[in-house]
Amino acid sequence: MVVFNGLLKIKICEGVNLKPTAGSLRHAVGPRPQTFLLDPYIALNVDDSRIGQTSTKQKTNSPAWNDEFVTDVCNGREV
Structure with missing residues (x-):
């Protein structure tokens, strides 16, 4: 098994044209789910440990964070 050691530096810039999942549409009302706006965030984990999370961007499918x-x-085994 390959493991990694050292300094992990990740910059999260933006999401572009995100699509809602079937789970996020389960409470959607109306005939046009393609216009459904998301409240996206990114959780960053190494193995089972949370090392960071972006803020939630309200009602957008193209969020910008610029978080590092x-x-x-x-x-480490898995990011």
């Missing part, structure tokens, strides 16, 4: 997360990782 930096952490030390020892024996």
Whole structure:
């Protein structure tokens, strides 16, 4: 198994033209789900540990964050 060690630096810039999932549409009302606006955020995990989360951007399918997360990782397996 490959593991990684060192400094992890991730910059989250933006999302473009995000589409709602079937789960997010389950409470949608109206005939046009393609116009359904999301409240997106990004959660960043290494293995099972949360190392960061962006703020939630309200009612948009093209959010911009420009957030940067930096952490030390020892024996990481999955981002």
